[in-house]
Amino acid sequence: MRWIEVAGALGMTAVAAGLQQSPPAPQLPQAPGMPSVPAPAPPVVQPPRFVVVVDAAHGGDDTGARLSGGVLEKTITLGLAARLRSTLHARGIEVVTTRQADLNLPPVSRAETANEARGAACLVIHATATGSGVHLFTSSLTPTANARFLAWQTAQSAYVTQSLKLESEIDSALAHAAIPVTLGRASVEPMDSLTCPEVAVEVAPLVGGHVTTAKPVTDAGYQAAVANAVAAALEQWRSDWKQ
């Protein structure tokens, strides 16, 4: 069985910095008439780095679903991920992506990229021709307490509680943008192996109703509305997230 060590290196550094005693400021003999030099400020505890991992699902031979107009899901997810990356950058949020081209990428490589980035949030982007609005999914694993070593296949279990909070923030932001949302739990690779608060964001077409106008997943305005709402949620998550 494969294991992941999750000693929060950044967290440990922060704690160590917090515990470190600052040496007393040296008392320099002051020359007469010289202005006084302020003592150096005590070291500031650096907050953990806030990184968002964006995984454009599918790619290469794995085309994903076939959407309206024969467009492949792998193409839509790549476009959506790029849109989200630039929207997040514009809000000053650092982003790590698992792929930026049409290539075969096994789930294990995606999980490795995400876990090495120590993401404060991991978003797995999918698209489907079924349903309406945005489907948010978290892992179906039962939440467990955090531990130093986590089994690779169930590593997400230690983060499920945080993932549900992140999902709730994205849900609120999408609702605010009048985009219909459904919430669910699912068992889809590589979600169970990610060691970060994670949500799968599956974008479906907008079905026309009394509140919404019908729009395909390929609609640029619809994609921008989804990306903006998700980015707003992550900006909120930056204040709410605790490592």
Place this chain on the structure above:
Amino acid sequence: MISRIIPRVQKYIFFAMVVACVAMAAYLIRLRNRAQDRLQAQSTRAPTEIAETAASAPKTVTLYVPNDLDDSLTAVEWSIPMPADRNAQARVLLESLMEAYRAPDSTHPMNVTTGIDDVYFLPAPQGKRQSGDKGELAVIDLSGALVAAQPSGIEPETLTLLSMMETLHANLPAVTEVHFLVDGQPRETLAGHADLMRTYLAAEGESQGGGGR
């Protein structure tokens, strides 16, 4: 020479482990043969059972029908003739679900006529029922036709699996766990998303079934 190097205790342990391995292998082969016999008996019986189905009295069953628009499962009562054999009952339940999928006003449209190749039961490896009895693992062997008709996506695929698991669990409560095969073989995903390599808890839908606002 070697016998002098290896302590006697370790030798005993080694031989005990060899005996245990042989015994376990024999037990597993016996279990496998029994399961095969059951399957064979069932496939030869199947036509008669279907004939019996037509004759048996209708029974009210609960089907969990998915709705793609709000990611929900709705319990619907159907009155259908049920055979006496449990394997055949499971097949009738799941084929009735397929009928709901392909109905003209379906909320989870899938054009599939024969979605289930087989269903058989094994003692559940981990599950126990609330009564304390050992639960059952239902192995649902899906047809290639169902996989071909399944729309790709996390939501539609998860709903298909949850609706089958919930329907089996509601009508055959001894079923605590469910595993899926496709044409008798293990398969990674249903249509690119929902994991088919794992064993699901049959009541999983009750706790994790989604739902829109």
